[in-house]
């Protein structure tokens with residue numbers, strides 16, 4: 001097959017590309033330029049859109065022995081991922097930009113272009129497995145990225161190749177070193193790749209301006225002030241400047257965010273539990289599921305564990321009931337349904353009860 | 354493999370390789386006072402005479418540099434600093450809108466950091482600076498112009514500007530004109546004295562010499578502040594221990610390129626015409642950019658620059674590369690992202706056409722087989738790139 005390997009400049013995508021070559025494919029490496037004004041260096045484990053990363057990707061392609069190009073997807077990325085990210089926060093929701101990037105950039109704009117240019121598949125360094133067209137969790141549970149890929153539709157999955165799904169991260173690093181890839185020791189990237197400072201709240205403040213408001217408790221009493229409701233996520237505890245402690249000193253968390261009133265409501269932990277999660281229309285990863293689904297599991301954030309649930313589609317929207325309950329479920333995040341290790345589908349969380 | 358990117362860099366001439374190899378094992382700093390130093394100095398001075406002779410300059414007017422980028426920087430910044438030191442009103446820098454980044458960027462930097470005012474002199478639809486446009490730019494405030502810089506031949510589309518005419522015009526106002534002749538030397542007749550420029554850039558690796566060596570021809574009475582301060586090896590305008598083997602190989606390449614120019618230009622032009630004709634046969638809506646004239650003085654002999662409507666240049670480049678045909682999309686940023694050519698934009702084309710363009714450039718070792726390979730590959734590549742369209746944007 002003719003395979004386009006998306007190479008971020010990190011160890012995972014480099015090893016993935018090398019494995020695609022070993023599997024006998026005709027592989028071309030492509031670094032996606034996501035930022036119109038890339039910074040020149042990377043700072044620890046932050047960000048992945050620097051010139052240094054482009055250089056690392058190029059060097060990895062040299063070592064693997066494949067042609068290498070840079071594709072400029074900065075405009076699309078800023079429109080479909082960054083602008084969406086800002087708008088979601090402004091609306092009091094908590095977006096997941098990696099999900100959006102996979103959905104709209106890597107396995108949409110880039111895949112479409114690759115297919116049109118004669119490639120059969122796009123290969124990435126994601127940790128997830130595709131078996132018979134179905135998406136499964138990775139062998140390395142700690143690195144599993146099926147959550148951020150669950151948004152892919154069957155036809156997108158059909159053209160996706162994840163050569164690392166069966167490996168442990170430690171094996172991938174060792175293999176990179178054996179292959180002479182200089183990125184073997186490069187730190188993992190986390191945080192949000194386009195916020196190189198790692199300070200999401202500060203980055204949003206630069207773009208959305210200061211929008212001070214009250215932090216209130218459930219009875220409506222003002223217990224603190226904030227500089228912008230967009231800096232908060234449901235379930236968050238850190239960073240709340242509460243001026244009036246509770247008499248029992250129980251810690252409080254963000255319960256809800258109302259951007260219009262500019263209020264952030266806080267409550268104690270037990271108030272955060274939800275038993276019903278209402279989402280937008282589901283995207284099925286494989287076949288369309290028969291409703292309702294009874295013994296399945298739901299995961300509501302990238303690094304959260306799955307919980308037992310019951311799912312149904314009501315008026316085209318996914319409704320999930322969880323027992324005993326979930327905490328810190330943020331509207332805007334993705335809910336992924338699993339059947340054991342297999343991904344069934346996903347939807348964006350609208351509200352909770 | 355068909356290498357159609359000679360305007361980016363062209364292979365060294367075998368004679369230049371030999372000359373360089375012969376000298377690389379030797380010793381001698383051309384500034385040293387002993388016999389080895391004198392031997393090295395002699396090679397440098399003979400090379401200087403060779404370059405001067407080939408390009409119509411006096412030996413004392415040849416300043417050896419590390420290549421085109423340094424020569425352009427030296428001319429633009431050095432002339433600006435000197436002219437402004439003589440008269441503080443002189444802050445306007447007039448540069449052609451389609452100049453190479455080695456000219457544009459120093460001028461932009463001077464405007465951002467050194468109090469200069471950058472004036473882009475418009476080019477016409479073929480990429481040429483017309484005398485009337487230059488005159489208009491000067492006339493706005495003749496006393497405030499520090500320098501003019503207009504390239505002899507454009508590196509992307511190959512269009513030639515009439516440097517003697519432009520230099521004469523600048524001279525009416527006693528304004529020095531610098532010309533980047535990197536692409537012109539070896540392809541066109543270039544005579545420094547006759548053209549009237551105050552400074553002229555040439556580089557080795559575009560004409561069969563090594564990379565990393567070149568020269569700035571600088572009129573004897575032209576003041577130019579140095580960029581590199583130090584030993585003052587080159588007329589006090591340029592410091593740094595001279596690279597004797599590279600200078601010797603560069604000089605030999607200049608001499609050979611100029612000697613062979615007339616003959617080479619005519620067969621290159623006919624090969625180029627064949628390339629254009631056959632590409633258009635395969636892709637009838639391909640648009641040739643630059644001057645289509647049959648007058649050899651109005652365009653470079655080896656350059657063909659096309660827009661392929663509906664295609665992305667970088668997609669085409671990749672598809673051709675996979676078929677062993679190597680060409681160029683114009684400039685790329687430091688990360689490797691292909692950018693829409695500022696040259697085409699300056700020529701009045703829209704961004705879409707600029708993004709859909711490719712340059713094919715021939716050189717001293719090009720053959721009919723290179724053209725055959727391109728002609729065989731271009732049809733399917735364009736078809737593919739067209740179906741991909743602008744999917745990723």
Ligand SMILES: Cc1ncc(COP(=O)(O)O)c(C=O)c1O
Pocket residue numbers: 360361419420421422423425453455504507508533535536556557558565567
């Ligand atoms: C017109 C022009 N000027 C300047 C340069 C830079 O020359 P060099 O590569 O020797 O620095 C080039 C080559 O890229 C060129 O084409």
